[in-house]
Amino acid sequence: MDAVATAEVRLIGRTRRGAAVLLGLAALLLLAVAISLCMGKYPLRPGELARWLLQSTTGHGALADARMRLLHDLLVEVRLPRIVAACLVGAALAVAGAGFQAMFVNPLVSPSLLGVLAGASFGAALGIVACRTWPEVQVATLLGGLLAVALTVGIAAAYRVGGTLVLVLAGIVVSTFFNALVWLVKYLADPQNQLPAIVYWLMGNMALADRTAVTRAALPILLGVGTLMAMGRQLDALSMGDEEARALGLNVRAVRAVVIAAATLVSALTVVLAGVVGWVGLVVPHATRMVVGPGHRLLLPACALVGAVYVLAMDDLSRLAFAFEIPIGIVTALLGIPFFLAVLGNARKGWSG
Numbered sequence: 001m002d003a004v005a006t007a008e009v010r011l012i013g014r015t016r017r018g019a020a021v022l023l024g025l026a027a028l029l030l031l032a033v034a035i036s037l038c039m040g041k042y043p044l045r046p047g048e049l050a051r052w053l054l055q056s057t058t059g060h061g062a063l064a065d066a067r068m069r070l071l072h073d074l075l076v077e078v079r080l081p082r083i084v085a086a087c088l089v090g091a092a093l094a095v096a097g098a099g100f101q102a103m104f105v106n107p108l109v110s111p112s113l114l115g116v117l118a119g120a121s122f123g124a125a126l127g128i129v130a131c132r133t134w135p136e137v138q139v140a141t142l143l144g145g146l147l148a149v150a151l152t153v154g155i156a157a158a159y160r161v162g163g164t165l166v167l168v169l170a171g172i173v174v175s176t177f178f179n180a181l182v183w184l185v186k187y188l189a190d191p192q193n194q195l196p197a198i199v200y201w202l203m204g205n206m207a208l209a210d211r212t213a214v215t216r217a218a219l220p221i222l223l224g225v226g227t228l229m230a231m232g233r234q235l236d237a238l239s240m241g242d243e244e245a246r247a248l249g250l251n252v253r254a255v256r257a258v259v260i261a262a263a264t265l266v267s268a269l270t271v272v273l274a275g276v277v278g279w280v281g282l283v284v285p286h287a288t289r290m291v292v293g294p295g296h297r298l299l300l301p302a303c304a305l306v307g308a309v310y311v312l313a314m315d316d317l318s319r320l321a322f323a324f325e326i327p328i329g330i331v332t333a334l335l336g337i338p339f340f341l342a343v344l345g346n347a348r349k350g351w352s353g
Helices: 002-038 046-058 065-104 116-130 134-159 165-188 194-202 211-230 232-238 242-247 252-274 280-292 296-320 328-347
Strands: none
Touching: 002 046, 002 065, 002 280, 002 296, 046 065, 065 211, 065 232, 065 252, 065 280, 065 296, 116 134, 116 165, 116 194, 116 252, 134 165, 134 252, 165 194, 211 232, 211 252, 211 296, 232 242, 232 252, 232 296, 242 252, 280 296, 280 328, 296 328
């Protein structure tokens, strides 16, 4: 009985600590959103933001109608969609990266492993050249990412080899193929108009994440992220290896299929919203794991919150550090490379603890 009581006390303690960590991260995200709303070429004071929020929700306040309209256009039409897009992109890439790292039992895996980012990049490049409207380009981007992963899974299934190694090799082949197609589209694109648009978009940016695009992408991203979060126990078992997971009664093939489907969907949608934003799916899960531990029931929601804060901060830096906006993909790469080197230095020691 004493051992059982001790175990229950430890479980309650871990649950309370996990809840406290998530609440702290949620509060940090709200603070980051408030700061981002105030920052820009037209800065606002926090007090004015608070008065606008109060007057918008209650109808009572001292701000004039003209000022309220100006703040509404600035905050709701311009800044808020970009902030929401940054949070969605960060959460999606971080959770997808953590899910893939568990599935492949490899700390150096990122969401691009199965070719989704390469395929989505090709879809975006082809859409910019061949499509007439931006929504058509976004659809082509999503279809390109889904097609790439479908090819990866199809190649792996054709060889009828168990395990994840054949998936990794197929992903490398498919990624290389679609990257070559991207280069081909760049070579054939109009160098005056289409080529600059392709290059700028594939470097990653939030500039075109308007309210319509964010509204359309938000629900499927949240569903995909929620699906991965709900699989915390399964990912804990899968991270021990296929044989151990099967010994625990887990249907490894079914769990792997769900993880691939959900991670592919959310990763492709991040390219639809913001182009290619690299390193988030590798950096954020490791940084979060160092704080909350390897248990995926806590790790995945923590990754979502940390990823949202991280990408939001990187977007603020990309648009405010200089007089001109830097593509966010450049910023995340420059900051992610040093951390990746640290990951390589610790990979031999293992990350299970």
